[in-house]
Amino acid sequence: MASARPACGPISTFSRVQILHLVQSLSPRSIAELCEATGLHQNTIREHLQRLIEGGYIIASIEHRATRGRPRTLYSAATGAPEASSSVARDKVTAAAHRGDLMRRAMPAIASDLGPAATYQFDALIEHLEESGFEPVIDDAQLTVDLTPCPHAAARPEGRPVLCRVHLGLMQGVLNEAGGPLSADFVHEPVTPAECTVQLRLTAVTA
Incomplete structure (x- = not known):
């Protein structure tokens, strides 16, 4: 049997798999929610999210707020549906x-x-x-x-x-x-x- 090629690409690490699992399970998610669920630092989460966005697996959007304060960036799974389609x-x-x-x-x-x-x-x-x-x-x-x-x-x-x-x-x-x-x-x-x-x-x- 031929040996499998090493895992590569945007989902080559289990941390990214965990993030994808969380976002697929419930969208959208904030960085704070993903940090709490995984125990990873904000900067690490941001880096993983960027790779997943570049891979076309996650979509970022700006939160619509009715109150004062800086809106958060929210992350959803790219499902291929019209409302969740990634340009990548x-x-x-x-x-x-x-x-x-x-x-x-x-x-x-x-x-x-x-x-x-x-x-x-x-x-x-x-x-x-x-x-x-x-x-x-x-x-x-x-x-x-x-x-x-x-x-x-x-x-x-x-x-x-x-x-x-x-x-x-x-x-x-x-x-x-x-x-x-x-x-x-x-x-x-x-x-x-x-x-x-x-x-x-x-x-x-x-x-």
Whole structure:
């Protein structure tokens, strides 16, 4: 079995995974709330948030206040929905589709049988997962994404439940941003520690 590439990109540290988990669980969040929940210093939180914003995973907004005082900056998860869409994530989806089209001109057989919208979703999803340190193998017949061996779970097995929830949420955000019939449904129960398979679902959009 080939060895997994090291975890990389904006979510390469467990602290950022924790921050993402908190923001995905309840948005928006302030820096003070994130400091209290993680025990990290404000400057460390700010640095992590900046990397997550640059990666297209979090959106910053200014609090609307009805009282006097300096408004806070609040942080929400980028879910790909119209009200929670990141310009960085949109640019990534567009670039992934462009690169995918170039590949399909050379190798037409790699297009998904599920149609062009799903094909572009796969383009965006693959690039996101590769940026996150995975080597995804997609089966568009079974609608599965095999991420075995999972470098994140191997590095921190006790944090696997949080890791899985965060990555599933990020995958769903990418699929939403790309737009199409596919959604990230759940992570299969692993048989071995390194195993990771995500189940996709075909929505009624295809009807």
